[in-house]
């Protein structure tokens with residue numbers, strides 16, 4: 001039985017029916033559609049920020065922006081306080097050092113390297129030539145940290161290792177205590193060569 005709707009409206013000649021079935025969707029349209037979809041997804045991926053609220057409702061003031069920043073030194077307020085009270089005098093608040101006074105701590109291999117080596121510097125002092133980031137310094141630092149408690153010294157050393165873009169492990173009070181015990185009775189500051197022997 002033939003379709004009643006079709007038999008009324010649709011063309012009946014076999015020639016015309018052939019024409020209708022031949023009107024395929026051209027393949028390039030599929031390719032184009034695929035490419036457009038792909039480009040769309042890529043564009044979304046690159047530019048959207050995945051609907052992150054900070055992208056779509058940006059900060060309205062600098063004060064608001066500051067409010068959402070993690071505190072400098074990763075919340076290590078104790079380390080920050082000790083640093084700014086004692087060490088910043090020579091190494092500067094931003095850790096960049098001061099010409100002819102103290103070398104930079106930012107990116108310094110002595111700060112980012114071995115914890116037991118670093119802890120020796122404030123506990124016993126440092127004197128003579130030392131190369132920091134390819135630059136030679138030849139000054140002297142007294143044992144600026146010897147009078148600090150294990151807690152305070154570990155906090156300030158950790159602060160130095162984790163501020164201004166520095167990223168290194170924390171130094172614990174136990175590590176400071178152990179180094180202090182090893183150094184007991186030492187009155188001479190370290191030299192760069194001696195420190196390099198320390199693992």
Ligand code: HEC
Pocket residue numbers: 083086087088089090091101102103104105108109110111118121122126127128129130132137138139140141142144145156157
């Ligand atoms: C009186 C100035 C002064 C103060 C205060 C001071 N330093 Fe230094 N520091 C120096 C100098 C000068 C050197 C380089 C010594 C040399 O040339 O041999 C140095 C070098 C260092 C270094 C190794 C080099 C580098 O830049 O990475 C570390 C680590 C360091 N100091 C830590 C501390 C810490 C921790 C404190 C605070 C407890 C502190 N310093 C306070 C003057 C100072």
